[in-house]
Amino acid sequence: MGQRKVGDTMTTPPEPGGGGLDPGLSAIMSERRKLINLAYRLLGSLADAEDVVQETYTRWYAMTQRQQDAIESPSGWLTTVASRICLDLLGSARARRERYVGEWIPEPVPDPTEWITGRSADPADRVTLDESITMAFLVVLEEMTPAERVALVLHDVFRYSFAEVGEIVGRTPAACRQLATSARRRIRAAQSPSAPAARQAGIVRDFKQAWEAKDIDALIGLLDPDATAIADGGGLVSAGLHPIEGGAQVARYILAIADMAPDLTILERTVNGQPGLVLQLDDVTVTVMAFEVAGDRVKHIWGVRNPEKLRPWTTG
Template identity: 50%
Template sequence: MAVDAEVIGERQHLLALAYRMLGTVAEAEDAVQETYSRWYRMDQPARDEIRSARGWLTRVAGRICLDLLGSARARRERYVGQWLPEPVPATEFGDPATDPAARTALDDSVSTALLLVLEAMTPAERVTFVLHDVYAVPFAEIAEIVGRSSAACRQLASSARARVRREPTYRVSRQQHDRVVRAFAAANRGGDLRALAAVLAPDVVLRSDGGGRVTAARNPVYGPDRVARFLLGALAGRPEVEVVERETADGLGFALVTDATVIGVVTLAVAGEAVTEVRMVLNPDKLSRWNPAKDA
């Protein structure tokens, strides 16, 4: 029999799983809450028959996320401007420095690059990929969740992997990533357009997510000269904003802080010695994890 402490202890696991499937912490928390509601709506004899609380909770959370993905896609089609996954602090799923489970929760499968690829998948592909390739759930169990045969689920996973392989992915060590990011920051602080453009890749793109809540670029900005001008102009126009280094699930990034409140989070993708993508999340709905005291 699974005791309450064991069940409650699965919350971080479920939150990390749902975040990978849904792309925002708020939606992930809704899915986890509904998962627990279904657990506690069962009578005790039914709970006693469950051999693995984690397995049951994982399957139910997967089914809930599958249902939520359909409505989430419709909402994102109406989203104002560019939609980006919610950035999370490096300690969102626990402290990776001391917690092995947290290190697993913050692997490459929560990188913004992969979450954007997952966003382009069908709901069934995304759920199957996350459950099987990230959490090693057998296809027979996934088949019950997505309502398809095991063979069909294998095909879904294969299709999802093909999508991931088709996307340009840049893998550099964390040390190299952070070194390039700090060079990018130094060039920004110096206000030198040429120096900043030199740190940006020829095909660099900047994406800004304000969600219609705050001012943000509605369309991507392409090319080192345009991206550099955009960044320097944005900083010059908001001299009260402090740019602070922060660890994110994507490696070293930056919090934009004013009046002790994080008003934006910037993460970067790096290839070789250059920044290939700048992602600015300014939508306050996606920054609650960066202002926990104010939330409380």
Template identity: 50%
Template sequence: MGDEHDDAAIAERPHLLALGYRMLGTVADAEDAVQETYTRWFGMPEAERAEIVSPRGWLTRTAGRVCLDMLGSARARRERYVGEWLPEPVPAYAFPRASALADTASDPLDHATLDDSISTALLLVLETMTPAERVVFVLHDVFGMSFPEVADTVGRSPAACRQLASSARRRVEEERGRAAPPAEHDSVVRAFASAAAGGDLGALVALLDPEVVLVSDGGGRVSAARRPVVGADNVARFLLGLAAKFPESTAELAPTGDGLAVLVRLGDRLDSVATVAVGDGVITGIRMVRNPDKLTLWS
């Protein structure tokens, strides 16, 4: 029985990684959280583990507590981060879909859409939340955990957790309301990639919102703009300047939770992944991740 129970627990690793990534925003941090969760599981006596009816439930609650602790120190770490910090972009369906991971679909009207792919846009909204708000939202709205279970995980009352989830859900829905439909998003990204590849400044500027913001994350590992680049002309010239600096670079499009993203390669090496926000037919934001520590799943 002990071996079967442990095997069932180990099989939950994809579930826990998907949870940790949504909670923490990078694969490395998610892996650290999962490692700590399993350390606590195997730290229990075998007889105690065997008494746990649902390994998934125990592991999910424990991972939630681990992530809550990690989020408490994450902001201090990011204050020391070199340049701008962005969540790690991942390929579409890098992790199991949320609906496949949820234990329950209780209170369906009190849930965000479970089938959403993981997007940088969503992770950026989660970054604006308090640690407790983020953990409650992910556990309840994304993974379908009941409020009493969430309350036990975060040390709050069910009523307080319901309020936290409601507040978080409003922010997420506001972000969704600004997002372009997938077909429009991908059409604009294709035109953007074509204009950038052709070195056409005018065509590039025309595809950018006048107040567009480009954020570049190098993490001190590679060169990147230390501050956001603002304005259509500035962003277009910045991008064309990069292309001129690296004439051997090639670009391709790949699906992510945000829709098509632009992957830039220097020879065989992936240099950067740029996810794009689109609104009213133009690009309103570009998130360019160059930090190689955040590109591991693309290799």
């Protein structure tokens, strides 16, 4: 994964021009982006990540000034609290997912330059894009136990030592090391070697053009014979309730979408740091598609249609 280069991007420096702020407050608030990034990777939901960070800061400001001053590392305290809240949420997430209508896909995020929200677009709410944010990686995280997920993300992505991870999750450093090892094994088993970024972009562009031309042979040629397509409507909009399996079946499914929505506009966009597609009707984003490209073929397609997961992609 090349995690070592990832960890250095996760702490947001204080905003320039903030000289009027109390230095202590500025230092505390500068941790917000790191906490958003951590919680999003742990939960796969930007909305839930925002709630976790809000609750973390609520707990900080519920303390007296003396209690705050007694904390040697406010940054470490915030990370610990946010991680433990996430761990609690992950424990109940499986039950919630079982009640979810259809397939559950992590919430997609756009390139920071394309971030759109109906509320103020706070830069601190934007997710830093790197190899730990790809849809393929987040989907594998979903298959892990909560402890595996937290140990892997804290250690491999955010570069916390296993001793620090152990303090956060309430386990020994050795146990945390084993959890991370198990998590990495899951990743290796589930993920195919990624094609270079330029090659991925070319494959996705060819896919878009074949889709627009309704060229089923070209689509089948771009899809791995064992390709899968998964849609997430959350019961709020129409979407396939089960994965579509097989390249030819996926190609037919894709063309059926075009037939049902002849006015569909297909745009090339960055989705979770990789080339993807955004589908719009009347300038409204209705689907965000993420791809896993292995070699010269599309291996997996994830299409998020649940409007509650498309807030960063839509206006209003």
